[in-house]
């Protein structure tokens with residue numbers, strides 16, 4: 001009997017994993033829900049696993065060497081920065097992700113943050129609750145049709161977000177050297193360089209994965225190249241934005257407002273973190289992916305991927321497909 005082990009099931013506390021249990025049982029595959037917090041626990045639970053499900057547990061080459069049966073790792077999400085892709089490739093291990101399960105949710109969340117910043121809803125709410133009924137409080141309000149949105153990265157989430165923003169009449173530009181001009185044309189989005197984007201955008205929104213070349217892509221130098229009073233959104237990964245540089249920008253007014261679903265150093269539980277001294281800031285706790293529908297899709301797609309792999313098929317959501325020559 002083949003064996004699937006979900007390593008860190010405790011990191012999805014609301015899930016009952018019925019999709020995995022039911023589909024794997026139908027295909028005569030053992031389904032183990034482990035709650036590993038240490039490497040020793042992972043090795044004990046998964047050393048004979050044929051396929052592993054992973055949410056946030058860091059998997060590197062040394063750990064893979066202790067899991068000799070593992071043919072594939074399925075990440076419960078879009079980003080796969082918790083897994084060492086090269087280490088997987090070197091060992092012939094397939095790394096799969098779920099490239100589409102929460103695209104709608106993250107695009108909607110980013111749109112919600114953009115609307116919030118532009119209309120100052122959270123800012124006004126904080127002030128009216130404090131007894132300050134002041135329509136003129138804070139920065140100037142502009143119509144969305146007067147603003148330019150700059151998307152850093154033009155993958156699935158940015159493309160859908162561009163559609164939402166265009167409904168409000170916002171001009172959308174994007175920078176992504178890996179996406180063909182025709183795709184930009186299809187979405188009615190202007191393809192420009194990153195430098196041009198920073199110079200032109202009233203709102204800069206980050207949609208690239210965290211890789212060495214995108215670490216601190218938004219930093220003191222790049223913020224200096226942005227418009228005065230720029231708004232910055234990040235629903236991708238925290239370390240893409242240098243948090244110290246952003247805080248400086250918010251304090252100086254160079255950055256008028258920011259919306260973050262992800263923060264460098266998250267989770268942040270310190271009530272005295274320097275972020276909280278920034279007024280024009282809205283933060284959510286890495287929740288953009290979340291909805292009932294996304295959760296159902298997440299579990300169903302992991303189960304379907306595991307069944308496909310363990311039935312000898314090659315699913316289409318293999319991240320290191322090219323490197324493995326599949």
Ligand SMILES: NC(=O)c1ccc[n+]([C@@H]2O[C@H](COP(=O)([O-])OP(=O)(O)OC[C@H]3O[C@@H](n4cnc5c(N)ncnc54)[C@H](O)[C@@H]3O)[C@@H](O)[C@H]2O)c1
Pocket residue numbers: 077078079099102103106152153154155156157158175176177178179207208209210213214235236237261262286287288289290
């Ligand atoms: N906040 C959340 O809950 C949440 C949920 C899902 C995904 N995410 C994050 O959102 C990110 C984007 O997701 P997606 O579905 O749009 O991914 P995607 O793979 O479809 O798009 C990413 C795009 O970034 C581009 N890119 C890579 N490096 C670049 C660079 N240096 N400059 C410009 N573009 C570059 C790629 O060409 C690609 O088009 C994911 O990597 C993930 O980290 C966050």
